[in-house]
Amino acid sequence: MNDNLIWNEESRKTVFNCPIFSISERLCRSPEKTLKPFTVLDTLDWAIIIPAMETERGREFVMVRQWRHGAGELSLEFPGGVFGRDEEPAAGAARELREETGYIAGKIEKLGQFNPNPAIMSNRVHFFLALDLQAPLEQELDEDEYVEVETVPWKDVLLGMGKPPYIHALMGTAMSLYMARIAE
Secondary structure, eight states, X not given: OOGGGOOEEEEEEEEEEOSSOEEEEEEEEOTTSOEEXXXXXXXXXXXXXXEEEEETTEEEEEEEEEEXXXXXXXXXXXXXXXXXXXXXXXXXXXXXXXXXXXXXXXEEEEEEEEOSOTTTBOOOEEEEEEEEEEOOXXXXXXXXXXXXXXXXXXXXXXXXXXXXTOOOHHHHHHHHHHHHHHHO
């Protein structure tokens, strides 16, 4: 291991708190023993779920279209959301799939996990493949969620990456994990 690259945290204080994240200032000692402050966004882990099903048109993904305030535009993406404090990732993924789309997965398979931006964020995003989908029930959206459910041919999603309405950067990560899974 490269011990000459490791910084050691000596203290931490929360400088901002809101319902979905907090910001902490961390004092860390460099490998050369210099003390420096770093700002970190702390939030809960979340899931992105790739719901895949076979239809008369071939393999399709169940996706959600929703407004993204940071981008100021609509995004077409895989369902996902934040885990509860003590929620297991697979259970949280299944819950988010059901709430946002109404679909229930007969099988949920973890594809991987990443830190969305390790330079400034402390959490992880977990990626799942949902298969054997049961016909949708009613959505169970949060009070501030407005989501339309669509099915899209998987190849259209792959070829659309990086162009509107596929604006969510983590969709590319999800697709890369999906492509690795089907290449096995």
